[in-house]
Amino acid sequence: MVLGGDLTLGWDAGVCKHPQSRTSLGAVVRVAQLEAPRAGEGLIQMKLCSIACLRQFLLSAVEELERRAAAVKPQVQAARVRVGAEAETSGTSDRRSRSATRGSHSPRRRGR
Secondary structure (H helix, E strand, O other), X not given: OOOEEEEEEEEEEEEEOOXXXXXXXXXXXXXXXXXXXXXXXXXXXXXXXXXXXXXHHHHHHXXXXXXXXXXXXXXXXXXXXXXHHHHHHHHHHHHHHHHHHXXXXXXXXXXX
């Protein structure tokens, strides 16, 4: 058994590809995959030689995440258009049904 952990950076578009989907579109990049030397030692500890190296390491990870997010962008835009159209259609039908039910109620008569 190998113990350890992954360090990942992720982006979530906040919109699903399909209305029945439970997962949203996005992108993830694995920055590091580390193995623990023994059971119970799952701490991920990374040491770099300088702040400049750390900056370069993180910037390259963010750039890869941007490339992956750009690859998903057309699907995200299509899903957002679909969600907007569904909300607009739903809002229109809700307004129609509310206005139809308002006219069908008769005014209350108060007893004397």
